[in-house]
Amino acid sequence: MDQDFLPLKGTDHIEFYVGNAKQSAHFYQHAFGFQMMAYSGPETGTKSKASYVLQQGKICLVLTSSLFPDTEISRHVMAHGDGVKVLALWVDDAERSYMTTVDRGAVSVMAPQTYQDEFGEVVISAIHTYGDTIHKFVERSGYSGPFLPGYQSREDSFTVVPVGLKYVDHCVGNVILGEMDQWVAFYEKVMGFNLLVTFDDQDISTEYSALMSKVVSNGNGYIKFPINEPAEGKKKSQIEEYIEFYQGPGVQHIALATDDILFTVAELRNRGVEFLRVPEVYYEDLTDRVGAIDEAIESLKQLNILVDRDEEGYLLQIFTKPVQDRPTVFYEIIQRKGAKSFGKGNFKALFEAIEREQALRGNL
Numbered sequence: 001m002d003q004d005f006l007p008l009k010g011t012d013h014i015e016f017y018v019g020n021a022k023q024s025a026h027f028y029q030h031a032f033g034f035q036m037m038a039y040s041g042p043e044t045g046t047k048s049k050a051s052y053v054l055q056q057g058k059i060c061l062v063l064t065s066s067l068f069p070d071t072e073i074s075r076h077v078m079a080h081g082d083g084v085k086v087l088a089l090w091v092d093d094a095e096r097s098y099m100t101t102v103d104r105g106a107v108s109v110m111a112p113q114t115y116q117d118e119f120g121e122v123v124i125s126a127i128h129t130y131g132d133t134i135h136k137f138v139e140r141s142g143y144s145g146p147f148l149p150g151y152q153s154r155e156d157s158f159t160v161v162p163v164g165l166k167y168v169d170h171c172v173g174n175v176i177l178g179e180m181d182q183w184v185a186f187y188e189k190v191m192g193f194n195l196l197v198t199f200d201d202q203d204i205s206t207e208y209s210a211l212m213s214k215v216v217s218n219g220n221g222y223i224k225f226p227i228n229e230p231a232e233g234k235k236k237s238q239i240e241e242y243i244e245f246y247q248g249p250g251v252q253h254i255a256l257a258t259d260d261i262l263f264t265v266a267e268l269r270n271r272g273v274e275f276l277r278v279p280e281v282y283y284e285d286l287t288d289r290v291g292a293i294d295e296a297i298e299s300l301k302q303l304n305i306l307v308d309r310d311e312e313g314y315l316l317q318i319f320t321k322p323v324q325d326r327p328t329v330f331y332e333i334i335q336r337k338g339a340k341s342f343g344k345g346n347f348k349a350l351f352e353a354i355e356r357e358q359a360l361r362g363n364l
């Protein structure tokens with residue numbers, strides 16, 4: 001096997017550019033159970049923006065807002081609404097990650113820079129990926145602070161109870177028609193990822209709309225990026241709707257893993273997180289489709305959790321509605337019980353659920 005030229009240790013953090021980071025932070029704390037870890041803003045010497053760092057399990061989200069109108073952050077939010085700007089990858093060597101990927105054709109965002117404070121130093125570099133989204137390489141072995149230099153540790157100002165979210169399972173990008181293969185090639189050639197699986201419009205089509213998807217994964221499998229593009233259908237693909245409202249390619253959904261999806265989803269629902277709904281008929285032949293599972297069908301039905309099986313085991317999953325007014329970014333909650341796949345058996349039921357939402361928005 002070829003040597004992995006871009007070793008990645010995992011997802012370092014995911015940074016959103018949002019209109020009001022203070023209020024977004026409260027949503028993620030209250031509704032999703034993320035705990036406040038660090039803050040950067042005017043009080044810490046950062047004059048033009050505010051960032052809140054939230055954590056649950058190994059998942060680290062950063063919510064950033066500009067304090068002024070004419071900034072890159074403000075322009076991003078103006079164009080895209082609240083959305084993911086940075087998929088940051090944890091590396092041992094941010095300089096080498098940058099040199100290697102730029103050498104192989106990546107477009108540079110930021111050459112390696114060293115940031116220091118009393119807790120040590122962090123090296124960060126960055127390259128472009130689809131749309132206005134970027135990958136940062138974060139080398140933090142020489143750092144013991146709460147997040148990054150420039151951030152101060154901060155605790156929740158009210159009781160935040162985690163819901164059992166553990167790690168980022170995968171992050172999905174939507175790209176425009178005809179560009180999926182080019183982005184798959186980017187991840188293969190520039191970042192050394194492997195094509196894991198392909199879904200064509202036969203796999204992913206309903207009566208109305210269709211999409212195609214390819215999943216790429218890095219050498220150790222810690223990072224998985226499915227890439228979607230719209231396909232021709234009778235009506236507008238959900239990917240087209242996304243691209244219209246995001247004004248271009250971007251992150252469609254982030255899948256967060258739990259060890260106890262019944263608990264996690266019950267908590268999220270209690271706290272007001274909205275999920276897509278599949279009809280009750282989905283559960284009628286569930287046992288025939290997936291065989292014996294540990295969970296009671298009645299409990300899954302009550303929470304509207306979906307199940308799919310592959311050769312290695314099964315998985316349980318559910319999708320939220322978009323978490324902002326634009327029909328763009330949403331979350332998947334997933335529990336894997338052996339299965340390494342993505343729930344192909346649920347695509348039809350899910351996409352029909354998405355189409356019902358699209359129709360309500362007048363976008364189908």
Ligand code: FE2
Pocket residue numbers: 170172253255332342
């Ligand atoms: Fe997913």
